[in-house]
Amino acid sequence: MDDASSAPRPIEGTAYGRPQQHPNELLARVGPGTPCGEYMRRFWQPVLPSNLFTSRPRDVRILGEDLLAFRDGSGRPGLLYPRCMHRGTTLLYGHVEPDGIRCCYHGWKFAVDGTCLDQPCEPEGGLNKAAARQPWYPVQERYGMVWAYMGPPDKMPILPRYDCMEPLEEGEEYRAAVARIHGDPSLPEEMPYSWLHMNDNVMDPFHVQVLHTTFSGVQFVREFGIMPTVDFEYVPNGVIYKAYRKLDDGREVDRVSTWLVPHIMSVPSVVLAPGRSSGLGFSVPVDDTSSRILFTGRMKPNADRRAGTGLAKMKPWSEMTFEERQDTPGDYEAQVGQGPISLHSEEHLATSDRGIAMQRRMLERDIRKVMEGGDPEGVVFDPAQEMVHVPSGNFFREPAHAREPA
Numbered sequence: 174m175d176d177a178s179s180a181p182r183p184i185e186g187t188a189y190g191r192p193q194q195h196p197n198e199l200l201a202r203v204g205p206g207t208p209c210g211e212y213m214r215r216f217w218q219p220v221l222p223s224n225l226f227t228s229r230p231r232d233v234r235i236l237g238e239d240l241l242a243f244r245d246g247s248g249r250p251g252l253l254y255p256r257c258m259h260r261g262t263t264l265l266y267g268h269v270e271p272d273g274i275r276c277c278y279h280g281w282k283f284a285v286d287g288t289c290l291d292q293p294c295e296p297e298g299g300l301n302k303a304a305a306r307q308p309w310y311p312v313q314e315r316y317g318m319v320w321a322y323m324g325p326p327d328k329m330p331i332l333p334r335y336d337c338m339e340p341l342e343e344g345e346e347y348r349a350a351v352a353r354i355h356g357d358p359s360l361p362e363e364m365p366y367s368w369l370h371m372n373d374n375v376m377d378p379f380h381v382q383v384l385h386t387t388f389s390g391v392q393f394v395r396e397f398g399i400m401p402t403v404d405f406e407y408v409p410n411g412v413i414y415k416a417y418r419k420l421d422d423g424r425e426v427d428r429v430s431t432w433l434v435p436h437i438m439s440v441p442s443v444v445l446a447p448g449r450s451s452g453l454g455f456s457v458p459v460d461d462t463s464s465r466i467l468f469t470g471r472m473k474p475n476a477d478r479r480a481g482t483g484l485a486k487m488k489p490w491s492e493m494t495f496e497e498r499q500d501t502p503g504d505y506e507a508q509v510g511q512g513p514i515s516l517h518s519e520e521h522l523a524t525s526d527r528g529i530a531m532q533r534r535m536l537e538r539d540i541r542k543v544m545e546g547g548d549p550e551g552v553v554f555d556p557a558q559e560m561v562h563v564p565s566g567n568f569f570r571e572p573a574h575a576r577e578p579a
């Protein structure tokens with residue numbers, strides 16, 4: 174029998190023979206000498222909160238480089254290449270003194286700018302020590318964090334200021350922190366995936382409705398269950414979205430979030446408190462396959478960022494079973510699920526991803542500009558341009574009758 178009904182039905186779209194997929198190499202590689210790595214190095218990078226630079230030296234990895242963070246006995250933060258220039262042991266076992274850090278092995282001592290201050294095993298403490306220099310990076314402190322410039326010395330820009338961070342209002346202080354999975358402090362400081370995952374997330378207003386509200390239960394507030402109407406716009410140094418919602422009580426709110434080059438995020442209050450955003454986040458590349466999410470904000474002492482959110486009622490992440498995490502995934506699960514580096518060639522960006530497409534276009538344009546010897550947008554050398562405008566906030570519209578002329 175060979176009538177049509179017995180012929181095998183054609184099947185389509187199976188996984189068989191699918192093409193090899195790959196990340197966007199231009200954006201994903203951040204080590205020294207890579208196009209994006211050189212682009213990133215043109216910006217001051219937030220390294221760690223100031224309170225983690227102490228007299229106890231610690232390792233810190235950033236942009237694919239292993240470095241040593243410490244604070245000398247006079248309070249100056251330092252960021253050095255960790256392998257002692259003498260014979261290469263790590264300065265992690267060094268002891269901090271008022272003017273620098275002394276290597277454990279033969280006692281060479283280095284200031285925060287790498288200057289060699291002592292070589293105790295050498296005649297007269299090192300007749301040639303002035304010629305020795307431990308590789309170092311310049312750092313500055315602002316908004317409760319230590320920032321480093323890891324780029325070409327002749328291209329060092331000014332450290333920008335952000336208008337959402339200033340001035341401190343009555344009773345506020347800068348609170349900087351490394352974000353952990355679901356805010357669980359027992360978990361590692363580093364996320365096991367590319368900086369691009371969280372960088373994409375900030376221009377993705379739609380996952381707030383799905384992942385954070387209707388899929389996993391209310392992780393922030395129930396109002397986010399309303400699907401927003403969204404506009405994306407380019408602004409100086411970045412992209413913003415305006416997510417409009419009409420709430421059940423009749424109020425109307427525009428939730429404006431900002432992404433600024435190279436990986437800066439400003440998200441307004443997640444409990445929909447009215448007003449401008451008072452904080453910044455950073456998706457800092459640790460290397461190609463891991464990232465550190467840093468936050469800093471103006472806050473009152475003891476204020477709890479998660480107060481009033483659904484997250485505050487959840488179990489700490491480390492106490493959840495895998496099944497519980499499957500039932501109520503958050504950003505971490507969604508992003509770890511994308512793999513160490515997403516396979517960008519197999520993505521299907523849709524209309525809801527316009528903001529992400531805009532970010533990537535801007536990054537790719539400026540990475541190429543740096544490759545050709547130019548300066549990227551957002552890097553400034555003129556102190557008159559140091560203040561950056563951050564448009565984020567929850568802006569409630571006036572009721573229509575209040576707008577009508579008297």
Ligand code: FES
Nearest residue numbers: 257259260276279
């Ligand atoms: S290895 Fe550091 S002083 Fe010798």
Ligand SMILES: [Fe+2]
Nearest residue numbers: 374380385504
């Ligand atoms: Fe999210």
